[in-house]
Amino acid sequence: MPPSGPRPLGAGVTARAAGDHRGRNLxxxxxxxxxxxxxxxAAVLKGSGCPFALVGSVAVYAYGIPVRLQHDVDFAVRREDAEEVTRxxxxxxxxxxxxxxxxxxxxRRRGEDIDLIFALAGRPVTSELLDRSVTLPVDSVHMxxxxPTDLMIGRLAAFSEHHCDFGPLLPVARGLRERVDWNRVREETGDxxxxxxxxxxxxxxxxIDGHGDREDGRTDG
Incomplete structure (x- = not known):
């Protein structure tokens, strides 16, 4: 029989380090x-005078949806501004x-990756898209x-037969559902x-509404 009594401090950590499934691959x-x-x-981009918008998982975070930031930060910029911005x-x-x-x-900055994106899921970043952006505080800095509708369209347009993991996007759709024009999402991703x-x-x-026939394409919440 295994010995009774309290487990030594750190035993759980040791078990996870040895391959406990609860601690693997996180x-x-x-x-x-x-x-x-x-x-x-963002401070550099604002100072440049070039239009831009935060996209990707950090944009999701900015809308108050809890996500773990693990990989990089993405900014959408126009192709014609790329040379100036990178300089x-x-x-x-x-x-x-x-x-x-x-x-x-x-x-790359202090070990973290930065992506300056000129096209979202194959669609060029345009002045019109950037003009629709919303100014929000990101860890107390406004940018x-x-x-939200453009964010959702970009995420859905990126799905393919080789990449169709719905799991990470589901809580984003739930969190943004009242701010998204779902009719426009359907129109722009219908193919x-x-x-x-x-x-x-x-x-x-x-x-979301199952018919897509509400005047503004949104749900009642």
């Missing part, structure tokens, strides 16, 4: 580090990397954040089967 939470880099980059960031100590993809520039499947899932879960 990605690190870089939330505060990523937020600090977000604020630094200013490099002057501030950001390491700039030219990736093989032609739709973004990558940077433009991609508008994408994975997006249609996700929207149908939201209907089954009563997150």
């Amino acid at each position: 990605p690190p939470d870089h939330t505060q580090a990523i937020l600090e880099v977000t604020k630094e980059v 200013l960031l490099a002057e501030r100590g950001v390491e700039i990397v030219e990736p093989p993809e032609d739709w973004l520039v990558k940077g 433009p954040v991609i508008e 994408r089967p994975m997006a249609a499947a996700f929207l149908y899932l939201l209907e089954l879960l009563d997150v």
Whole structure:
């Protein structure tokens, strides 16, 4: 029989380190580090005079939806502003990397990755998209954040047969549902089967209206 009595302090940690499934493969939470880099980059972008908007998981965080920030911070900028923006960031100590993809520039600051994106799911970043952004505080610093409907369209348009994990997007859709024009989401993603499947899932879960016939495309909450 195993010995009775209290377990030694740290026994659980040792077990997890040895391969306990509760402690395996949990990605690190870089939330505060990523937020600090977000604020630094936003300050440079605001000073540049070039339009931009925060996108990706940090934009979701800015809307008050609890997410673990693990990977990077993403900013949408116009392609014609890329050279000026990257020059200013490099002057501030950001390491700039030219990736093989032609739709973004990558940077790195204090160990955290920065993506400057010119196209969201294959769609060019335009002045019109950036003009629709919403100014929100991100860890006490105000900056433009991609508008919720545009955020949702971009996320859905990125789904494909090779990438269709609905799990991370479901709480985002729940959290933003009253701020999203779901009719416009349907119109702009109607030719994408994975997006249609996700929207149908939201209907089954009563997150959104199942008919898409409300005047503004939104739910009652």
